[in-house]
Amino acid sequence: MRQLADFLTERAWTLAFLVALFVLLYPYGRAFVLNVEVTPARRGYEVALRSGCFTCHGPDGIGGVKNPGSEDEEVPGFAGGVPMMWAKDDAELREYILDGAPARKRQDPEYQQKIRQWLLVMPAYRDFLSDREVDDLVAYIRARSDLIVPSDPQAAQGHELAVQLGCFHCHGPMGSGGPPNPGSFKGYIPGWWGHDFRDLVRSDDELRQWIREGNIDRLRNHPVARWFIDRQRVYMPAYKDFLTEEQIDALVAYVRWVNRGPWKQELDRAQR
Ligand code: HEC
Ligand code: HEC
Structure with missing residues (x-):
């Protein structure tokens, strides 16, 4: 009996230790496991x-x-x-x-x-x-700086709208991502530059749906994703009642331009 009690206490301590370790290391563990993107x-x-x-x-x-x-x-x-x-x-x-x-x-x-x-x-x-x-x-x-802008007129209009609507306050300058978002899957607001975007936006239809509805069917219908969507404290606003279809097209064109990254060459040129 005594032996069993000792055994269990020891187990309990080991478990408590492991839980504490996990909590302490959580941000690192999460960064390691989740492929956190920092531009x-x-x-x-x-x-x-x-x-x-x-x-x-x-x-x-x-x-x-x-x-x-x-x-x-x-x-x-x-x-x-x-x-x-x-x-x-x-x-x-x-x-x-x-x-x-x-x-x-x-x-x-x-x-x-x-x-x-x-x-x-x-x-x-x-x-x-x-x-x-x-x-x-x-x-x-x-x-x-707001100085790196697309030459395509539709995408340029999208850039103006993005500045006016404050997309960059949440998504970082030029959609560079990273402002904290407690409760969300990765802990921050995703950007438009790299692999986060590839995971979250698989087509122009999805991109348009994100902007119109603040959400996409693929994630809304997924039980785990759904849990994080409801839990995150900062959410993507649904713009559909506040923008015309033309304005949404312009935003889609701009976000696509940022994601394709022709402006990165412009940055390199300026650096030389
Ligand atoms: C004590 C105040 C002060 C701090 C701190 C400071 N700056 Fe400045 N900065 C200034 C002032 C004043 C000017 C205007 C200088 C001029 O016109 O020649 C300036 C000019 C600049 C400019 C050029 C003007 C422009 O907008 O193109 C850049 C770039 C800049 N700062 C970046 C930085 C960065 C990056 C840091 C932090 C690492 C920083 N500054 C910290 C006062 C400050
Ligand atoms: C109040 C903060 C906020 C504002 C303002 C905002 N977003 Fe978002 N956006 C989010 C959050 C949070 C997500 C992630 C939502 C999720 O995972 O459910 C997101 C997701 C997205 C996505 C999909 C994934 C990705 O990689 O970003 C796109 C595209 C997007 N937003 C575009 C925009 C555009 C364009 C604007 C401006 C018209 C905008 N957002 C304004 C918070 C915001």
């Missing part, structure tokens, strides 16, 4: 967050932080096109991050004079970031 732009966002970039450039790089003494009286944001014109290309973006400004500006006495009047100046991060972190920051800022 460079998403990593770049996280680097920006822990590097304090948003304290000056506004939450999510939205801008609007007062900078008395400067021409615009504000620190530029990363989005909206115009401010990004100050950095000509990726090489200049890197220089901004590493040295506080590109050499052509830092060596210009007029610029030196000018920034002396500013309350906030861009710090040099050279000794504080690795090459990879800088690459990721550039990917994030480029995606966030």
